[in-house]
Amino acid sequence: MMSWLYLLASVLLILGLQGLTDPRGARRGIQLAALGMLAAVGGTLLSPELRTYLWIALGIFTGGAIGAAMAIYMPMTAMPQRIALSHAFGALAAVLVGVAEHLHRAAELSTLQHAALGFEVLFGSLTVTGSLMAFAKLQELLPTAPIVYPFQNATNLGLFGATVLLYWALMTTPTSTPLLLGMAALGLVVGILMVLPIGGADMPVVVSLLNSYAGLAASATGFALGNQVLIIAGALDGASGFILSILMCRAMNRSFTNVLFGAFGTPTATTSHADQTIRSVTLEDAAVQLAYARKVVVVPGYGMAVSQAQQTVRELAEQVAAHGGEVEFAIHPVAGRMPGHMNVLLAEANIPYDQLKEMEQVNPEFPSTDVALVVGANDVVNPAAREDKSSPLYGMPILDADRARSVIVLKRSMKPGFAGVENPLFALPNCALLFGDARETLGRLVARMKAL
Amino acid sequence: MDTLYIFILSAFVGWLVIGRVPALLHTPLMAATNAISGISLVGSILLAGGDHGTVPTILGTVAVAAASINVIGGFLITDRMLKMFRKP
Known part of the structure; x- marks a missing residue:
């Protein structure tokens, strides 16, 4: 009985992971995997080696309560x-x-x-x-x-x-x-x-x-x-x-x-931005640009998560759509602090997953993009990775936001990104910065767009 | 030797299946495999309930608790995440 349950468990776990290859079957998949785990535990509980269930019950109850609490309340x-x-x-x-x-x-x-x-x-x-x-x-x-x-x-x-x-x-x-x-x-x-x-x-x-x-x-x-x-x-x-x-x-x-x-991220030998001319854009101009854009690509980074701007990003996307534009989200594989983190945050903000594009899909689209809106991302849109052989980022595949007709970067300050590397994107003629907290700025942009 | 067969073949299956998971679902994938790594629960249960003396029972009970956090917490949170992925 025990080995049959183990076999069933193994098959269900593999089927469960298979389910994760498609967002439509993913939830069903994970439920199959959970069932598999139940079979494995059930099989073990039937083992003739067991003499007492007291300590097992105590452990499962304590751990389960902690795990469930973490699962429910963890943002x-x-x-x-x-x-x-x-x-x-x-x-x-x-x-x-x-x-x-x-x-x-x-x-x-x-x-x-x-x-x-x-x-x-x-x-x-x-x-x-x-x-x-x-x-x-x-x-x-x-x-x-x-x-x-x-x-x-x-x-x-x-x-x-x-x-x-x-x-x-x-x-x-x-x-x-x-x-x-x-x-x-x-x-x-x-x-x-x-x-x-x-x-x-x-x-x-x-x-x-x-x-x-x-x-x-x-x-x-x-x-x-x-x-x-x-x-x-x-x-x-x-x-x-x-x-x-x-x-x-x-x-x-x-x-x-x-x-x-490599101890990467040590801020060493970075070029100073003293010689960069930075152009900033007014809220009004940015709102007009976004409202009249036919195609907007949003590039989210960890900064978006830090200022909890996901919901406001969605409202902005709705405003662009309401003004007749098309919106996509460009997700770099290492945006955020773990694989796929941005996708989960945007899904939580109710953005349908067909608008979330991977790097390879979205990069060819930047030249036909009217506005690339960078929200709290930095290193993943740094063109030095493509062009500057002396940059520590050189060779890293990036999102080609700089190739969009116009780039608006929401930024809290001129601090360099995580890698401690300056970003020449900010000095490009088609790029303008909008300073301030991402959520506040986006909120104001949404209000202006509504009025247009 | 049999166990080595099982290990190699399942690592291979894992490689093929998981290689096809889209980047969109990498965080849920990680949470899911995290729940699956709570499979140590199986070994912990055998230890906690096997009556092998005080020290192994204590270690076993703590291990059961630690693994249960992963199993129960992991599956719940993966499901909570996947629920959010809205159909276009």
Whole structure:
């Protein structure tokens, strides 16, 4: 019965993920996956190994209450933090299971099981602290800029090397508890140190990578326990995190090594904007331009989320449509702090998803766009990435907003973006800046457009 | 060896299926795989209910709680997100 339920669970989980390949079937998909998880848990509860249900019930009740509360009350803008935090929970469970398995039956395990157990504890422990660090940075409990010190990479690599050595020592004497706990402790330290030098703009990669690690740790648990559904679900999770990290790296034209060890975002050697002539536009002019535009492309960035401007952006889009224009939203793969973050925020503001365009779809449309409206985005529309070989952003695929007939950039101040790089877009003759808080400015634009 | 087969094949299936998820749904995908990584719940349950002594039971119970946060919270929040994607 148990293995049949596990088989059913695995099939449902895969079907569920398959559902996510199309927004129309996505909700149904996720419900199938939840059903799969229910089958896996149900199968486990039937296991003859179980002696008491008291502690299980206590754990499920407590965890379920916390999880449900987080799911219901967490605002969508906080989604990256929420995901980072839950990677820590998943990995914590894997580490605890690994340590406990070691404590109560180290002598019975095979070599492969020991190898898996060690891997689980090692990857699990660095994922726990790594994810907590990512959470703290995203929640801005810690500075989002990279934290660097001399010989950082050498220290990190050295410590990671020491952890691997401990793993190797553990494989030679697999029943040694001090070795296992020592490795776990070192893994926790490595997790912290690894994320310290990574800046806010690179968080999408880190969060994806930790997603992958959490999956691999779960899979390793499956190897150690000889449990198929754990292996399968963990592998799916690992593959997903891995694909997303590759996509994010590609979207920034960076390698894994560069993201992890590059300490990107250190504001060094940037050209001063003293020689840039910036043109600003009045609210009235901007409203007229938008009202008479036949085609407007909105480029949202993390700044939109910070000032909670999603709803106002939708009202503006409605005004453009009411004046006979067409509106699309251009979403860069790394806009926001996690993959796909902007799409969720705009969907929450009731913007239909066929107006949300990916970079490849929308870039050919910019030359025929009357107004590109940049709301709180910066690095993803920086033409230096295309043209200036000396720019740290060079080679990163960007949204070609600068090719629109006219560009209006909503900006709080002249501060450079996350990457700390100046943006020559602002000095282009077809570009004008509209200073102020994004939500307030958009609100005023909407009011003016209504009056036109 | 059987377990290795299972791992490689399911990683491969994951690669093929998830590679086709559009960027539009990457955040829900991540929340969903996050819920799925709560599958550690299975291992945690066996530990918490297996009567293997005080320390393993305590560790197991904490692990069950941590994994349940992911499973229950993860599926609920993914559903909440997907509900928002409005049909054109």
